[in-house]
Amino acid sequence: MRRVRVIPTLLMRKGGLVKTVKFDRGVYVGDPINTVKIFNDKEVDELVVLDIDATNEGREPQIERIREIAGECFMPLGYGGGVTTVDQMSRIMYAGAEKVIVNSALATHPAVVSEGARRFGSQAIVASIDVRKRFLGGYRSYTHGGTRRMPEDPVTAARRAVELGAGEILLNSIDRDGTYEGYDLDVIRSVASAVPVPVIAVGGARNVGDFLQAVQTGKASAVAAGSIFVFHGVHRAVLVNFPSPSLLKDQLFQPLTAGASA
Numbered sequence: 001m002r003r004v005r006v007i008p009t010l011l012m013r014k015g016g017l018v019k020t021v022k023f024d025r026g027v028y029v030g031d032p033i034n035t036v037k038i039f040n041d042k043e044v045d046e047l048v049v050l051d052i053d054a055t056n057e058g059r060e061p062q063i064e065r066i067r068e069i070a071g072e073c074f075m076p077l078g079y080g081g082g083v084t085t086v087d088q089m090s091r092i093m094y095a096g097a098e099k100v101i102v103n104s105a106l107a108t109h110p111a112v113v114s115e116g117a118r119r120f121g122s123q124a125i126v127a128s129i130d131v132r133k134r135f136l137g138g139y140r141s142y143t144h145g146g147t148r149r150m151p152e153d154p155v156t157a158a159r160r161a162v163e164l165g166a167g168e169i170l171l172n173s174i175d176r177d178g179t180y181e182g183y184d185l186d187v188i189r190s191v192a193s194a195v196p197v198p199v200i201a202v203g204g205a206r207n208v209g210d211f212l213q214a215v216q217t218g219k220a221s222a223v224a225a226g227s228i229f230v231f232h233g234v235h236r237a238v239l240v241n242f243p244s245p246s247l248l249k250d251q252l253f254q255p256l257t258a259g260a261s262a
Contacts, residue, residue, distance in 0.1 A: 004211070004215055004221075004222060004223065004252060005045045005046050005200075005221075005222035005223070006044075006045055006211060006222070006223055006224075006225075006242075006243070006248060006252070007044075007045060007046045007047065007048055007200065007202075007222060007223065007224040007225075008039060008044060008047055008048070008224070008225065008226070008229040008230075008242065009048040009050065009202055009224045009225065009226045010032065010035060010047065010048065010049045010050070010226070010230075011026065011050055011052045011226065012032060012049055012050065012051045012052065012065075012081070013026055013051075013052060013053055014053075015032075015062075015065060016028055016030070016031060016032070017029045017030050017031065017032055017035060017230070018052075019178060019226055019227055019230055019231070020052070020177060020178055021177060021178035021179060022174055022175060022177050022178065022179065023130075023145060023146040023174050023177055026052075027236075029230045029231075029238050029240075030230070030238060030240065032049065032065075032068075032069050033068060033069065033072050034240075035230075035240050036069055036072045036073050037072055038240045039073075039075070039240070039242060040072070040073070040074045040075070042241070042242035042244075043242075043245055044075050044242055045075060045076075046075055046076045046077075046078070046222075047073060047075055047076070047077050047078070048077075048078045048079075048080070048101065048170070048224060049066075049069060049077065049078070049079050049080075050079075050080045050081050050101065050128075051079075051080070051081025051082060052081065052145055053081075053145070054081035054082030055081065055082050055103070055104045055143075055144055055145065056144055056145055056147065059082050060082050060084075060088060061079065061081060061082045061083060061088055061091070061092055063091050063092065063095050064095075066079055066092055066095045066096065066097060067095040067096055069096075070095055070096025070097055071096060073096070076098045076099070077096065077097045077098055077099070078097060078098065078099035078100070078101050078126055079092050079097040079099070079100060079101060080100070080101025080102065080103060080126070080128055081101075083100055083101075083102050083105055083112075084105055084108070084109050084112060085109075085112060086112055086115045086116050086119060089112075089116045089119075089120065089124075089125075090119075090120075093120065093124065098124065099123075099124050099125070099126050099168075100116065100120075100124060100125060100126070101126040101127075101128050101170060102116075102125065102126070102127060102128065102166070103127075103128040103129070103130065103143055103144075104143040104144050104148075106127055106129075106143065106157070106160070106161055106164070107143050107148075107150055108143075110160075110164055113125060113127070113161070113164040113165060113166065114164045114165050116165070117164065117165025117166065117167070118165065121167070122165050122166065122167030122197075123167045123168075124167070125165055125166045125167055125168075126166060126167070126168045126169070126170050126200075127158070127161035127162075127164075127166035127168070127169050127170065128169075128170040128172060129141055129154055129157050129158055129161065129169060129170070129171055129172070129191075130142045130143070130145075130146050130172045130174055131154045131171065131172065131173055131174065131184075131187055132146070132173075132174040132175055133175050133184070133187075138153060139153055139154050139187050140153060140154075141153065141154050141157040142174065146174045154171065154187055154190070154191050155190055155191055155194045158171070158191045158194060158195045158199075159194060159195060162195050162196065162197055166197065167197055167198075168197055168198045168199075168200060169191060169195060169197060169198070169199045169200065170200045170202060170224065171187065171188060171191055171199055171200065171201055171202065171220075172202045172203050173187065173202070173203030173204055174203070175203075176203040176204025177203045177204070177226075178226065178227050179204055180204065180205075180206045180227065180228075181204045181206075182204050182205070182206060182210050182213070183201050183203065183204050183205060183210055183213065183214045183218060183220075183223075184203065184204065185213060185214065185217050185218040188201045188214060188218030188219065188220050189217065189218045189219050192218065192219040192220055192221070193219060198221035198222060199219070199220050199221055199222075200220065200221065200222040200223065200224050201214040201218055201220035201222070201223050201224065202223070202224035202225060202226075205223065205225035205227075205228055206228065207228065208243055208247065208248065208251045208252055209251070210223075211223040211225075211252050212251070212252055215252075228241075229241060229242055
């Protein structure tokens with residue numbers, strides 16, 4: 001049976017958690033420590049925490065906050081936000097995170113990505129690539145919380161990230177973020193087909209069925225989501241949740257064994 005990781009992605013702002021829609025309109029959804037404790041009980045595979053304001057505010061990673069979160073986290077933790085030096089990477093991992101997620105550094109400090117991969121191993125470096133669909137077709141990559149356009153399309157950006165040493169790609173659709181419109185399968189498939197490392201799809205998930213599509217049709221190696229793990233119902237009431245292991249096994253893992261392409 002193929003084991004597909006299902007990863008909640010938490011957005012941190014001023015020490016609390018928020019959820020955005022298309023990288024905008026952050027709504028407060030709770031305290032990171034309490035949320036992590038709930039995910040522990042839910043037997044979550046892995047967790048991603050992103051400080052979404054650190055880079056634009058010129059702040060370093062909040063190491064003490066990362067240490068507090070990691071101290072309560074019983075699953076592998078990836079952290080991103082404000083990373084510009086190898087020393088920061090070292091302190092983040094010493095604080096308890098297993099992976100460092102880089103986004104803006106891919107454009108502004110590429111040598112740091114390479115040195116980080118050399119020192120800590122490619123498995124510890126995740127390249128986060130934020131993408132937006134172009135009006136006339138195709139896709140463009142962005143950094144700095146979706147505010148700065150990169151000269152590369154997502155496929156080229158992903159290939160360069162792998163050349164720098166990244167061991168995974170976190171591929172985030174700005175257009176689908178928080179919309180419940182489903183993953184952008186086209187861009188996931190194009191990136192996953194172009195790089196030899198795992199691609200984690202994020203942005204737009206509505207249900208477990210979307211996870212299955214991202215893996216089978218989009219060729220993602222893992223799936224991540226935000227809104228469906230912190231909201232409940234049509235009125236988006238805050239409720240931290242996660243599918244039960246049995247539900248994931250029935251609706252996501254078992255069908256993957258039936259097809260030769262799985």
